[in-house]
Amino acid sequence: MADEVVKLKVTIDGIPVDVAPGTTILNAARQIGGDIVPPAMCYYSKLEGSGGKCRTCLVKVSKGSEKDPRPMPKLVASCRTTVMDGMEVQNITSPEVIEARKGVVEILLINHPLDCPICDQAGECKLQDLGYEHGAEGTRYEFERRTFERIDLGDKIQLHMNRCILCYRCVYVANQLTEEREHGILNRGDHSEISTHIEKALDHDFIGNVIDVCPVGALTDRTFRFKNRVWFTKPIDAHRDCPTCSGKVTLWYKGEEVLRVTGRKDEFGEVEDFICNTCRFETKNTSDWVLEHPTVVEKESVIGANHYKQFDPPAVIKEDADLQLANVAQLHRTERLK
Numbered sequence: 001m002a003d004e005v006v007k008l009k010v011t012i013d014g015i016p017v018d019v020a021p022g023t024t025i026l027n028a029a030r031q032i033g034g035d036i037v038p039p040a041m042c043y044y045s046k047l048e049g050s051g052g053k054c055r056t057c058l059v060k061v062s063k064g065s066e067k068d069p070r071p072m073p074k075l076v077a078s079c080r081t082t083v084m085d086g087m088e089v090q091n092i093t094s095p096e097v098i099e100a101r102k103g104v105v106e107i108l109l110i111n112h113p114l115d116c117p118i119c120d121q122a123g124e125c126k127l128q129d130l131g132y133e134h135g136a137e138g139t140r141y142e143f144e145r146r147t148f149e150r151i152d153l154g155d156k157i158q159l160h161m162n163r164c165i166l167c168y169r170c171v172y173v174a175n176q177l178t179e180e181r182e183h184g185i186l187n188r189g190d191h192s193e194i195s196t197h198i199e200k201a202l203d204h205d206f207i208g209n210v211i212d213v214c215p216v217g218a219l220t221d222r223t224f225r226f227k228n229r230v231w232f233t234k235p236i237d238a239h240r241d242c243p244t245c246s247g248k249v250t251l252w253y254k255g256e257e258v259l260r261v262t263g264r265k266d267e268f269g270e271v272e273d274f275i276c277n278t279c280r281f282e283t284k285n286t287s288d289w290v291l292e293h294p295t296v297v298e299k300e301s302v303i304g305a306n307h308y309k310q311f312d313p314p315a316v317i318k319e320d321a322d323l324q325l326a327n328v329a330q331l332h333r334t335e336r337l338k
């Protein structure tokens with residue numbers, strides 16, 4: 001007889017869910033989905049060891065467990081706290097959590113410049129969203145802010161440390177995806193900074209993923225910088241037969257031009273598959289790809305504003321017989337390889 005699967009019951013903002021032992025409160029909330037999911041600026045489910053740095057995911061545990069119902073004395077980081085059977089958690093139903101999160105956002109914004117109007121991440125930046133949701137209009141900070149020169153990490157990636165919130169995600173990408181430690185965080189406290197020691201180019205096939213995981217505009221794609229605002233582009237899911245990665249990407253169109261290529265992101269803003277640099281930086285012709293359908297974006301997202309809902313291949317494909325043939329040929333090649 002198969003072993004019975006043990007499940008723990010946890011209630012988040014009044015909604016019960018059964019989860020496997022070892023599940024964190026954040027992941028239990030993600031199983032429920034919707035507004036009760038705490039924001040996460042540093043946790044990334046595909047990066048081992050991530051989480052516990054930013055405190056945006058704080059929640060209140062109002063009942064510890066069935067066996068020990070005492071509440072936890074302080075708010076806890078939901079990405080690092082595992083559930084107990086009978087646990088009751090409050091997120092958006094707790095004024096204390098909302099107030100604490102507002103404080104966390106204020107701290108994250110102490111050194112982060114409010115340069116959204118010229119930042120490439122605007123429109124898909126988690127800190128911008130949190131700022132709108134919780135940020136106070138003014139600042140109470142009177143001291144000089146940290147400022148750094150922009151650094152080009154090779155010819156494809158730029159680091160703008162002023163915007164970095166030290167979430168460590170890019171460090172984990174470098175450590176875990178490239179199997180070589182290419183950069184890290186130097187110094188401590190408010191002297192901490194991302195560094196490659198000698199500012200050497202991050203030269204690895206998968207290093208472009210640091211751009212996708214960065215929750216703010218600290219690491220940007222130099223092939224896309226200042227090309228367009230993200231809400232003027234049309235994202236379309238596409239794939240190609242790539243020998244290095246899954247080849248499943250999102251193409252960001254402006255008219256007939258592919259302005260950038262990114263990994264496909266899920267509802268929590270995490271990439272579904274890490275993609276290689278060739279897919280990201282070197283294949284920006286429509287004929288390189290088999291187009292699938294418009295990317296599904298959150299209904300509140302500025303990216304979806306005024307956009308089509310039906311699959312509508314860009315004019316570049318519809319009006320060019322060669323590109324139509326190339327797209328069909330790619331499709332057949334991929335089908336044969338399945």
Ligand code: SF4
Nearest residue numbers: 164165167168170214
């Ligand atoms: S550069 Fe971006 S991903 Fe890296 S630590 Fe800073 S905020 Fe996080």
Ligand code: FES
Nearest residue numbers: 052054055057079
């Ligand atoms: S997401 Fe939990 S501490 Fe950053």
